[in-house]
Amino acid sequence: MPLRLLLLTPLLVTVLATTAQPPGFAVTTIASGINAPTAAAFLPDGRMLVGQKDGLIRISTTPVDQAPVSLTTYMVAPVDNSAEHGLVGLWISPFFATDSLVFVYRSTGGQRNRLSTFKHLGANALTASETVIWETPVYSGCCHTGGALAFLPDTTILLAVGDDYTPANAQDMASAFGKLHRFRWDGSAPQDNPFADATPGPLNANGVLKTIYCSGLRNPFRGHLDPETGRFLIGTVGANNHTLAWEDVHLATPGANFGWPFCGELGRLPDGTCDDPAFTDPLITYPHLGLGAAITGGATYRGSNYPGIWNGRYFYGDFIRGWVKWAQLDALGAVVAEGTFMDTTLYGGTQANFCTQLLPGPGGDLFYLSYYDLPAFTGAVKRIIHTPSSGPQCVSAEADLTLGVGPQLTVSFTAQAVDPLGGTPIYTWSWSDGQPAATGASVQHTFTGPGSFIAELQVANALDTTVCASIPITVLPHEMEMNVDLLLDGPFEPLLGWMRDELRVQGLIPDAEPYSDLGLTPTAGPGATLTPGALSNSGPEAVVDWILIELRDAADPTVLLDRTPALLQRNGQVVSLDGVSPLIMTAPARFAHVAVRHRNHLALMSAAPLDLGTSTLSLDLRDPTTACFGTDPRRERGLLRTLWTGNATLDGKVSYVGAGNDRDAVLVSIGGTPPTAVSSGYLQADVNLDGMVKYTGSRNDRDLVLVTIGGVTPTAVRLEQLP
Template identity: 35%
Template sequence: MGTWPAQAALPPGFQRSTVVSGLSEPTVLEFAPDGRLFVGERGGRILTVENGSLLPLPLVQLAADTLNGERGLVGLALDPNFATNGYLYAYYTTNEPRNRVGRLTVVGNTADPSSEVVIWQNPDLAADFHHGGTIHFGPDGALYIATGDQMVSANAQDLSNQHGKILRVARDGTIPPDNPFVRVPGAQAPIWAYGLRNPFRFVFDPATGALWIGDVGGNVAESWEEVNRGVPGANYGWPNQEGRVCYVSDCSAYTFPVYAYQHNNPAYSTDQVQASITLGPVYRASAFPAAYQGALFFGDYANRWIRSLVFDAGGVVSADPLFDSPPDAGTIVDLRVGPDGALYTVTIGVAFSGEADVGAVHRLAFPGGGGNQPPVAVESADPRQGPAPLTVPFTSAGSTDPDSGPGALTFSWTFGDGGTSTEPNPVHTYAARGLYLARLTVSDGAAATTTDAIPITVGSPPVAIITQPPPGTLYRAGDVIPFAGTATDLEDGALGAGAFVWQVVLRHADHTHPFFGPTAGATQGSFTIPATGHGPENTFYEIELTAIDSDGLQGKASRAILPVVSPLALDTVPSGIPIFLDGQPQLTPRVYQSLSGFIHTVEAQPSFVLGAAPYLFDRWSDGGARVHTLVAPEGGGGATAFYTPTASVLSTASVRFRGTGGGTTIDRIKVPVDPPTPADVGAGDFTVEFWMRGTLADNVTPSGPYRASGDTEESNVDWIYGNIIV
């Protein structure tokens, strides 16, 4: 459990209120032109908040897969013509499982699942983690889609798949002819930009149209969280470059981030080394003070704060002030500006035994304009649980008005069962068993503050007990972990399988990842510890059981199981040459705390310039190939990559493309060839197939077959491709 620095929760004049809580892993928000708020839950349910109230029936329930990892519904977007056509787009994982963008037609406050039209879906099946998931319409009317690398880092650099990319399609799913890789042989036509790890959230600036990408960083202390400026055709470098660090000899082909922060920087992390960026909106509304105009908001899911990026006149980041302090921002997974100019946030509230957090939508507003400060609302109640009828004294003690006006404080209570009160310290009696949410709103006549809900449990919640696995259970990669439990209730007696909900979460540092479930309707089951995938360092699994009785009251139990750690000592000779472990860059020397039996892929770079000295890979100490499998042994192990010095990393041999310019035959492109120098191909012609992107001289206009579709005569950047007989 983390410790959080002492900070003011929000800047002066701002207030936090809860719009709706008690949601089941909400992931995304989308505002309709008429002010309705659509809230997507990971399980595929889309809810509607209208006039500040959650409607009792969902807009739609999609058949989304959430059984493994982070799959599920994670993105929503409204058609630019939503007011007339009712089109709502959803990014989710199907039960196949495959990541998809489907278009639904909203009529009133419902959307028939049968109205779905598939706009895009990934050619490959979905992995457990790194799905990306944001979808937005750009100022050009095209639909932009973020995809993660699916836990295979090499995917990000591979144009033959759609992982680790920003994609761009038309509203009907067809490919715009001016996409940058449309005419590149072997490349996937929807790709707009690539080289990303997990671009979970991206946004368009409503004033300038600029695209900003938040790329979630790696899993080691030296990893970076990034904010990138979206550029068509750009390569953002993952896994060869991250943040401000280049892990290979040359990163000149990559687009570096506009802003980045490192996991091990104590200014951004808790006592746990962790981070996970959730990019938010560029603020262009008028409800916040002028200093926030043009600020780019972003949160951190793992560290539970919100900051804003401030840009100078030249567009360079000049500051990143804290806006909402940890842990108050919660497990934040989306941020939007509402039609009222307030900032709305979503906390996913994945169940685990750490700090309490709920699935909820919050509103951060500035009612303090004109000098008035909103009141501070404090509520408490005792008792909060007991048999029916339950009489509960409530108190507003501690509620204050920082600037004493303009009016006297007034109080408005809602008790969750239909009862209300305007007394500062009311007493309320609950007649029926059930779970109720009580809230207090305090007003000074010009501004009001609403508290988070206090849960009042009337009746006896069930007692849930996990019987398997036993306490102290250890696991290795590949182990099958059985789970089982019982639940009893004072009113209902022993509860049957229909009352059970199971979920397994992956605890990573001080945050969680969904791993298995939720799954309901069974008193027992099992899951398998992966031998590949999410890195095992600084992780363990936690089994969560929720039992629900006939009154809707819940009892919970959790059981942690712990890894059999296998330390891997990784190094190079000379030390200091980065290697790649499961595709993620690692600085050497490095002791990686792995899991016994976990199957890693270790990769040594073929060459590297360390300082000013070039080196070539020679061998691994374990005799493996330059890229090979390393199984973490019981008790630990390791491997060292040996390099030899060389006069030059690149040979003098090259492939030349020749052209005619100014009446003289000259070399137009000379591409060095990695050693060893290729053997002579012998007599006769041979064909080189190539594609490249070039910048034409100012006095040259693209023409003929060399101009990509959609380019104009004024364009000076073009794709050239074809075959050359050498």
């Protein structure tokens, strides 16, 4: 079966950020004096291959664990060494024990970006043994070769190629540039690729290159496949306008479009995500803020030499800024914690300010290539090592659950540590949800979701404190009963305190929700229909009409999280599509604004975000004490409040005169002339919901438009109170 990479699920994510450099780490130089190193790979016997931009590949004469390490020529791969071109990547075949192949990605003299294999002969490889696996068409640009690669468990290969310094290539689905490709070892596209079909040739029936797995990439220079989760993370170098540019890490998912150039220097929200929902947001992103940057991502640490807290964390560097940072992902692939891992300027030694590759190596340590070591400006291979401190030694830290459905998830934590001083370790658990810390080797904590959280364990002795674990906990979205009550002013009957159900009595309420045709498509898509018998009830529980319930982002209520169609009863209760049962919605976040919409009434929204961390949410919009967003958002009807009617054009306002006014919509609905004409049916201009549109006479719809704007000044306008 082909590997299927994880999709991100939108959740409220609580991210812990740390800026302090962790103690106990140091950098050692394995080999130096290298001319512009761009790629490295470790052979199974512990020796290292180091590739230079000019095509020279060198091999260590001994395993990297056996100092001193010296390098000798392994082979010379012919390259185009101009501008950013040259040798970009080296990898060891996953079947090296039987095929002895080394993979090389480079720019050739024929101006193609090529992935080839060469036969390993012990201490060298022969150029004549080259087998071309896959290559691009002839490039014309100076830069952006890409180079992120992964071998998938199904034996296919992922290779990311840059846009050839031509941004439009990234969105041209017939172009190989600016894409992540997936192909077999013969270069052909697997049939389960997102754009593959049976059409002969490299393009599918729609003219899309069949090898494309993802699109919209600028310069995807480095990538890493986590063997435990199957996530392939791609570090994509950002643009050159340092006022606007961003550096990104993308999570590869089949068919994803990462948006370049439309989500690049422009097309971004303040947090770096794409403002067009058609594009897949970066998993990690940071802005240039006027300074140079070039991400080198990265590697997921799965070794045993570092304290357990580092296991599973993703590390990425920056070619310009000289640091390595880390990010911790939860079970769904969302970032829940991040921080600084290494700033080479703090070590006092040679600064590696041009990190070209970061990779796991023999012995469970991380290695990186320094393109230029100061002050000599020659490259080097570096190793990041950890030396245990005098603090407690962590043995284990576990949670019985790391993933579960909310609203509440109770997790039991257990830990074990050894104090080298012979004392009793002190265990302190802290929670990213802001609740008080707990102490003890065994504790419980209840998280309220949905959301992603971190449980961090610190163990102390008389001399020192050790951070033992940082455990991600994900509370999945849960179903909640929506006890929402509201009244529509159009059909409201003051003496009863209810609404009339004339549309139901006349059989005019449609079986399918009407809002998709009005441009208000529910989140689940158009076409939701009534359950048979939904309109059979009479009395206070009779159905008045279709409505919409919306959940909006707590911080930015212009952002829609969910929109669900529902039915409204005469007594004001919102119910599901069977006309009786409570409406059930899934909580997309811990907090959200709740808004209600009707097709010819002004929408209404809660003034503050409501806590969705519950199995039942109650909101009574009839109650005058319920705070609603905006100014005068409801009509006062004695002790009750109603939604303003008269929005016959569904344009977010009610007006009596002027362009697009609602009075004219009533007149148009009856045919324009004579004004005494009447139209019947389920009509947008029927603002009192009696099944008829009338311009004059008793219970006409025009008068309700006038009442909503104040009843005195015909030029007045009432605006819908939504952000």
